[in-house]
Amino acid sequence: MFEATSRYIIIAALTFLFAPASLKAQDHSHDDQLESSTHETSQLAPADEGHNEIHGQTVDEKEFEITELIMHHISDSHEWHFFDWNSQPVSLPLPVIVYTKKNGFSLFSSGRFHHNDDGAVVHESSNGDRFIKVHDKIYLAEEESINNSYAHFSDSHEVTNTTPDADISITKNVFNMFLGAMIMLLLFAGIIRRYKSQVPKGVAKFVEPLVVFVRDDIALQNIGEKHYKRFTPYLLTVFFFIWINNVLGLIPGGANLTGNISFTLTLSLLTFVIVNINGNKDYWRHIFWMPGVPYPVRVLMALIEIVGVFTKPFALMIRLFANMTAGHIVILSLISLVFIFKTIWIAPASVILTLFIYIIKVLVAFLQAYIFALLTALFIGQATQEHDHH
Amino acid sequence: MDLVTPDFGLIFWTLVTFLLLVFLLGKFAWKPILKMVDDREASIEDALKAAERARDEMKSLQSDNEAVLKEARQERERILKEAREMKNKIVSDAKDIAIAEGEKAIASAKAAIVAEKASAIAELKNQAATLSIEIAEKVLGKELSVENKQAEMISKMIDEVKFN
Numbered sequence: 001m002f003e004a005t006s007r008y009i010i011i012a013a014l015t016f017l018f019a020p021a022s023l024k025a026q027d028h029s030h031d032d033q034l035e036s037s038t039h040e041t042s043q044l045a046p047a048d049e050g051h052n053e054i055h056g057q058t059v060d061e062k063e064f065e066i067t068e069l070i071m072h073h074i075s076d077s078h079e080w081h082f083f084d085w086n087s088q089p090v091s092l093p094l095p096v097i098v099y100t101k102k103n104g105f106s107l108f109s110s111g112r113f114h115h116n117d118d119g120a121v122v123h124e125s126s127n128g129d130r131f132i133k134v135h136d137k138i139y140l141a142e143e144e145s146i147n148n149s150y151a152h153f154s155d156s157h158e159v160t161n162t163t164p165d166a167d168i169s170i171t172k173n174v175f176n177m178f179l180g181a182m183i184m185l186l187l188f189a190g191i192i193r194r195y196k197s198q199v200p201k202g203v204a205k206f207v208e209p210l211v212v213f214v215r216d217d218i219a220l221q222n223i224g225e226k227h228y229k230r231f232t233p234y235l236l237t238v239f240f241f242i243w244i245n246n247v248l249g250l251i252p253g254g255a256n257l258t259g260n261i262s263f264t265l266t267l268s269l270l271t272f273v274i275v276n277i278n279g280n281k282d283y284w285r286h287i288f289w290m291p292g293v294p295y296p297v298r299v300l301m302a303l304i305e306i307v308g309v310f311t312k313p314f315a316l317m318i319r320l321f322a323n324m325t326a327g328h329i330v331i332l333s334l335i336s337l338v339f340i341f342k343t344i345w346i347a348p349a350s351v352i353l354t355l356f357i358y359i360i361k362v363l364v365a366f367l368q369a370y371i372f373a374l375l376t377a378l379f380i381g382q383a384t385q386e387h388d389h390h
Numbered sequence: 391m392d393l394v395t396p397d398f399g400l401i402f403w404t405l406v407t408f409l410l411l412v413f414l415l416g417k418f419a420w421k422p423i424l425k426m427v428d429d430r431e432a433s434i435e436d437a438l439k440a441a442e443r444a445r446d447e448m449k450s451l452q453s454d455n456e457a458v459l460k461e462a463r464q465e466r467e468r469i470l471k472e473a474r475e476m477k478n479k480i481v482s483d484a485k486d487i488a489i490a491e492g493e494k495a496i497a498s499a500k501a502a503i504v505a506e507k508a509s510a511i512a513e514l515k516n517q518a519a520t521l522s523i524e525i526a527e528k529v530l531g532k533e534l535s536v537e538n539k540q541a542e543m544i545s546k547m548i549d550e551v552k553f554n
Contacts, residue, residue: 075392076400097399135392167399174403181407188419195426211423232424233416241411261393262400266408325393 066339070332074256074325077136077172078110082253089115094175096131098138098164103127110169119151119161134159138167173263176255180245214239214373222377227278227384231377234274238267239373246324246365250358258368259324264317271376272313279383312379316372323368327361522551 081091093111100106106125110133113121119132122141130141134151139161141150152160170178187203194204214236219228245263248254257263285291287305290298334357337350526547 071393076397167397168402169399170403171399173400177403177407181411184411185414188415188423192419192422195422199430200426208423208427211420212427215424215427233420234412236420237408237412237415240415241408260397260400262396262398263404265396266401266404270405270408321394 066333066336069336070329073332074259074328075136076255076260078113078133078138078169079115080172080175080253080255091115094170094172096138096169097167098129098131098169099166100129100140101165103129106131119149119159120145122150129164131164132161134161136171137163138169139163172255173257173260176248176257177245177263180241180248180257183248184240184244210240211236218370218373218377222374222381223384224381226386227380231274231380235373235377238271238376239369242267242320242372243366243369246369247362249324249328250361250365256325256328259321259326259328261317261321264321267320267372268313268317271316271379272310274376275313275379275383276309278380280386282386283383312375316375320368320372323364327357327364330357331361518551522547 078096079089079091079093081089083090093109095107096110096112097105097107103125104127106127106129108123108125112123113133117133117135119134119139119141122130122132124130130150131138132141132150133139134149137159139151139159140163142152142161144150146152150161154160187207190202191200191204191207194201200208215228215232218239219232219235223231242258245258249256249258287309288302290301290305293301331354334350334354337346337353338344526544
């Protein structure tokens with residue numbers, strides 16, 4: 001019991017250690033974003049006044065580009081951009097799948113937009129829908145173009161075009177997720193074949209301790225002997241899915257999938273559903289009518305506990321999102337130091353710091369997968385635990 | 391705000407991919423791997439238990455051996471002791487018998503001697519008697535011609551014959 005408690009303390013300490021960093025990074029990114037949106041107007045403006053003005057912007061323009069670069073790297077995209085070659089982007093166009101109530105589904109390659117990202121290029125689908133891409137989002141094109149763009153902007157510089165009713169495009173994140181899933185399937189298919197005899201061989205020797213670790217130290221420890229077998233497959237999948245996608249995100253060029261709020265939202269939503277579906281009578285009694293405390297306190301406790309039901313998975317969602325996104329922002333910022341200071345001499349510091357953060361990120365990639373699975377197991381354990389009557 | 395705005399497409403694909411993975415891996419990976427691990431753990435436990443059992447058996451066998459050895463040693467002691475006793479008994483018995491036989495032999499020899507002596511005496515007496523008679527006859531034959539000599543002779547001879 002002591003061992004378990006001390007472990008939670010360590011995890012809590014680590015979480016808090018990383019939390020301030022991620023929060024700060026988030027604030028920073030938020031500011032940057034505001035900054036970037038103000039700059040976007042200045043980018044639009046020169047389009048009217050001619051090209052000379054673009055060259056006129058120097059210092060501001062550079063700083064803005066770095067922020068944009070970072071935001072672009074951690075955001076989702078309809079093409080998988082690798083690098084620029086002779087000012088031409090080298091990227092893998094990904095399929096766009098959109099649905100409008102009026103005309104139904106459209107499926108086409110994002111290559112149809114010819115790397116355009118401000119609504120200048122229109123793709124007309126075979127069902128008559130006309131699409132444009134602005135800031136990696138698909139919109140329906142307006143009838144006429146303003147400033148060489150079929151996107152119209154409001155006074156606060158937001159796109160006013162209608163969006164398709166559903167956009168389930170295979171974006172960079174989705175594509176990377178498929179890659180992760182494929183790797184998992186191939187990995188475990190390979191492992192199963194390794195289990196001809198009872199003795200694990202090859203890659204199974206590496207993965208099996210992890211499987212046993214998840215089973216014994218995450219599932220069994222937190223859920224208990226009686227129920228843990230039911231939840232072990234889910235916890236194993238969560239752990240490996242997050243871990244492998246975290247690692248894929250660390251590979252240069254990889255997508256920031258696990259640092260995307262939609263991804264973490266989905267996983268924590270599943271945890272929320274599983275925890276509350278499996279909540280037993282005791283669990284709900286402890287939420288709504290806490291036994292063993294005076295009646296006025298019970299009312300107060302009920303309020304707190306009901307909020308707690310939602311904050312637990314919410315914290316899961318934010319923790320993974322903030323940790324991964326912050327890590328990406330920090331690495332990209334450190335790499336960009338050369339551009340920020342405009343000197344090559346900062347490069348050694350930049351490289352050393354980046355390497356340092358990168359190694360930490362490798363640890364965090366594992367740690368966050370572990371924490372997600374562990375907390376999920378903990379919540380399930382709380383929901384299925386049978387209390388002695390006080 | 392783009393950063394924290396959930397996107398329907400990604401949620402949809404995450405849900406699909408993840409649930410598919412839970413299903414596929416649950417069925418084809420976790421179940422067999424966990425089963426294999428469980429089986430192996432069970433077999434290791436069994437093996438350990440079997441080893442423990444074998445060790446116990448060995449121990450009991452060893453103590454059995456010792457008991458048997460001890461018993462054998464005791465048996466040997468007992469048999470030797472018995473043999474020794476029997477030897478002593480046989481020797482003493484033999485001695486007793488020999489003494490008894492000896493005594494018996496001596497006794498019978500003595501008896502035989504006595505008997506022989508008696509018969510010898512009797513024989514001697516008989517011989518003496520016959521001898522005396524013969525002598526007497528001869529003497530008588532000669533002496534009886536002289537009357538007084540006869541009587542003298544007889545009494546003198548009878549006197550001489552008194553041995554005992």
